[in-house]
Amino acid sequence: MADQPSQPEPLIAYFRQYFPLNAVEKSEAGKFFTERTIRRRQFILQEGDVCNHFTFIVSGCFKMYAVTEDAKEHILQFSTENEWISDLNSFYSREPSKLFIEALEPALILQIKHQDLLHLFTSHHKFDRNFRIVVERAYIQLQERMLANISSSAEQRYEQFLKNNPELARRLPGTQIASYLGITPEFLSKIRKSIVGKSHKS
Amino acid sequence: MADQPSQPEPLIAYFRQYFPLNAVEKSEAGKFFTERTIRRRQFILQEGDVCNHFTFIVSGCFKMYAVTEDAKEHILQFSTENEWISDLNSFYSREPSKLFIEALEPALILQIKHQDLLHLFTSHHKFDRNFRIVVERAYIQLQERMLANISSSAEQRYEQFLKNNPELARRLPGTQIASYLGITPEFLSKIRKSIVGKSHKS
């Protein structure tokens, strides 16, 4: 539903940051990326399905999360405008995903199918390069988050999140941020109170 | 010190898993990767230095870690035979690293310099592809570890580590594993005791 003729300008502008596409490559991108409009709370991936699309976000915001046996949601990733989201594991292994990807706001996305992306990699190697760089940058960020998780308290991680993602901190409810940080919403509320207390003691 | 004529067979065998190199590409790999012998406790990267090499491990074992203001060591990664290790952030940004990479066992490695790797990417696009895949797989693993960290107790994370890395669990002292899991060695000791207790109650 809601598929439309593709307008991949935002994607082309995105790739221009790394290795700009030539005319042929731009035309190929236009051919294989499909535009979709997504409602708030709509899923673009559900647990049990194979992740068959690589998704570029033109506007809006998504969360990717796992649900554990105790029925709790654990957010692995937020992604917004000019970012990618996909369960890489399921996408490449073709095995059922253990994750959900859900829109937190109405969104506009560009999606490419698994086999079309493999085709792009093979026929136009600049896509290999651009996607190498996309994943490298994501890896570096995840590594920083990992370091914070094994070396800092919940309060420090929250402050680091505020500093690195001021925009997200404004857009998202605290419950979601708590889930991302690996703490309970109640405890996040207590952290916030304690931070306010500190800044008043000037 | 200890540089030797390169014997890149293990590396070529490694790439064969993904996209095998042709004769020209093999010869290029041989030209740019340098072999080094590393002693136990020797560093191949120290905080403050720019990470100028991408390292493939032929044999041995390394840890990559950060040291925080309280002088504690936090292990971000272990890497062993047929794996890579490098501070991607410093390697690409050319800024001083915040990390150390240190040998936990005597090791044999193959290293390529920053500018030589960029050259390989540009002149032989199969390296773009192979490194895209290398980073994708590392990303998927790190994502699993991240999920464990935000959703599981220390005991569950330790059991998951034992299951996923039985080899490392045998090779490494518990102090190092505790640092990797983000807990204290004392607490790991108590976890071990509690696990033994459980398995006796059959």
Add this chain to the structure above:
DNA sequence: CGAAAATTTGACATGACTCAACTGGAGTGG
């Protein structure tokens, strides 16, 4: 407006850390 979700608060429970002491190998040099 009305329902559902987010936030806050407090009492209590538990997970994980700190510190200090002790144990027991694995080298190393005599």
Add this chain to the structure above:
DNA sequence: CCACTCCAGTTGAGTCATGTCAAATTTTCG
């Protein structure tokens, strides 16, 4: 072969960080 040191590992007591549960309040969205 012994004595010595040096780590890794263990243990226990006390403390701090974070979670659980339940309830009241506020905000958001349909």
